[in-house]
Amino acid sequence: MSAFSREQITQLSQSQSEPKWALEKRLEAFAAIENLPLPKLEKTNIDRWNFSQFQLHQVDATFSQPEQLPVEVNRLFLEDHSNILVQKNDAVVYQTQKALQQGVIFTSFANAFQQHETLLKKYLFQQETAHRISAIHQAFMQGGVFVYVPRNVTVELPLQTVFWLAGEEAAIFPHILVVAEENSRVEIVANFLDTDAGAALSNSVIETYVGQGAKVQIATVSQFGDSVVDVMDRFAQVGRDGDMEWIVADLSDGRIISKSTTNLEGAGGHVDVKSVAFGANEMRSNITSEIFHFGTHTTSDIQARSVMKDKATSILNSITKIEKGASKSDGQQTGKVLMLDPEARGDANPILLIDENDVTAGHAASVGRIDPLTLFYLMSRGISKNEASKLIIRGFLDTVIADIPSAALRASIHETIEGKFTS
């Protein structure tokens, strides 16, 4: 990180008008970068991946109409356009906000630091920077969104965000912080993409606090080009009878480290992880869904699917840990990889760690290719080999995608996958 100095970190903090404690957290992380190791990933060697060579581009132009945004960005929006935040590199360039109930916060961090400092101080940067990548994120964090939903409030329409990377060696470090108080409900969609070739890095973190009886759904759709290293670290803490749903669509073409960690703290909490990936060319991905059951009667389900084409590689890790005392809990997981070409690679690592007797758990994992007899069956009805393969792949992923509530989001994911399949 010799290319950057403490002064630059200080400037970054000041440009967002951050309070002193936030700057201190940044500087602490910046100092730790050199000494912290890279995370150890199952069957993926990331030693040569680029996490620290990048430029901080600044953006001045903003957009007042969605039509002015590039079509790649504009097509990401769902039917409803009420609540949108688009961040290009370091700045918010387009924003709408309509009809949010009293007390609901959906805003950029720069704004949040000024208006909601007490809340931020309670929740932001609470996770330890366990490795070099998370320390880089904490030191360079730029923008992102803060979402706060008060008690008993249901946010009817999804909150949509786009993180948009543009420029040579460009990097973004968005942070999404979601606090859902008791019995509240909210859905958030976060899209990640780049528009020019040559961008370098997206290092993002999502932190979620699901209060008692609250229900939070967060969908991330990543579609970076092949020059980008795409790291996303998701964390959720779920309170009593809370309900968390992660929808993870890893559709980037470069290098991917995608992880979600959910702690089911309170009794009766539940989490669903629905993860799909489609890789083409030389894409390499390490995708981890990790769940810790602490409370009694907590339940979890991981459904992960990866389709790998050309020379793409996918390592799919599903980890369910049921801690001592989490009695009457249930943890289920299924991870499947489908390889389309001889040089495509995949691995599914199912891990169940159980320290409590009175629980149920199950796992299924498979790595395989399209079954020639299934192909024969579909073709015997007149469907071409190409169309039959598409149906099989779509079916393979749809056991997960079909559960995504938004039709527009489903269609958008299908469209991206279709594009990769035919390219």
Added chain:
Amino acid sequence: MSTPNLDIRDLQVSIEDKQILKGVNLSVNGGEIHAIMGPNGTGKSTLASALMGHPKYEVTGGSVTIDGEDLLEMEVDERARAGLFLAMQYPSEVSGVTNSDFLRSAINAKRGEGNEISLMKFIREMDKQMDVLEMDESFATRYLNEGFSGGEKKRNEILQMMMLKPRFSILDEIDSGLDIDALKIVAAGVNEMRSPERGVIIITHYQRLLNYIKPDFVHVFMQGRIVKSGGPELAERLEQEGYDWVKEELGIVDETVGHKV
């Protein structure tokens, strides 16, 4: 269009270098129903699979034409679009693909781009045929064959046949595992398809199905070929007397494809 014709001449087929079919001759015209009967292990199902182009079977000799076109030169999907249909004994289960999406893709594959069936028309047609087969409407939105019972899979095969309206249908042991009520329903479906525009080959162990679908021709299959042909009365005699008299008459000791004599 002229009368459909499927012409099989001296067809020889191997699996992993073992010859199974040893010269099959059969000509089927539109309007005809042919029953191919025979004990287990004689190669009947191999004939069905090889005609459809199953990847495991290799044609080593002979010819097959459909309406004068060389069937064996065609890919599996081309064979289907040329009018061949195989109701399979063990159809695949395809997760995530609904029955109706699959059927619509199949119909549209045949109709071609720009001539797709309208969704309304498709739904009407599917409802109608599912009624004939007494299938619950939930089958339209269930994943293709996934979790279907043996009998449900067979009905689903017949549903596909009724929707695709092929010129030639081969029913490979469609009666196995069906109770008598289901058998009647499946037979009703096949009978509804009966027309001068369509030919049918029924492969079966038992005469039972032929009580409900009356064949025009009956062929006995042994040692990987047709050894005897006749009319419906042949099926009745087989039902009453079994296959031993055929073996005796033809001097066959071992009727299977692995026969020594």
